[in-house]
Amino acid sequence: MAARTYPHSIRFTNEEWRAVREAAESLDMKPGAFVRDAAARAAAEELDLDEGRLTPELVELFKRTFRAAHLLALLKHEELERTGKAENFEKAAEAARIAQDRTLGTDDEDAEE
Secondary structure: OOOOOOOOOOOOOHHHHHHHHHHHHHOOOOHHHHHHHHHHHHHHHHHOOOOOOOOHHHHHHHHHHHHHHHHHHHHHHHHHHHOOOHHHHHHHHHHHHHHHHHHHOOOHHHHOO
């Protein structure tokens, strides 16, 4: 994931921000993350990147699953580094990248980006 290095701001009315907070809370998200995800999703839908194949519920499930897997991977990597076995993690991570590329049909050029 790319680092967020440049802060950007947008303004909301009190009513709009209240609606954002409530929607974010209903999804157990922070308001900023909710706005970021909603904006990215709106842009993707406008571009029709998945050609309508994925329902919003399935996209959300993928996001939550990715977040959980990412957190567990970070914790495992730290553990393996402490025990001097980080090479095992790197091999597993590479195998996962290859499986992801095969599953998504990502060509080699896209996989390096």
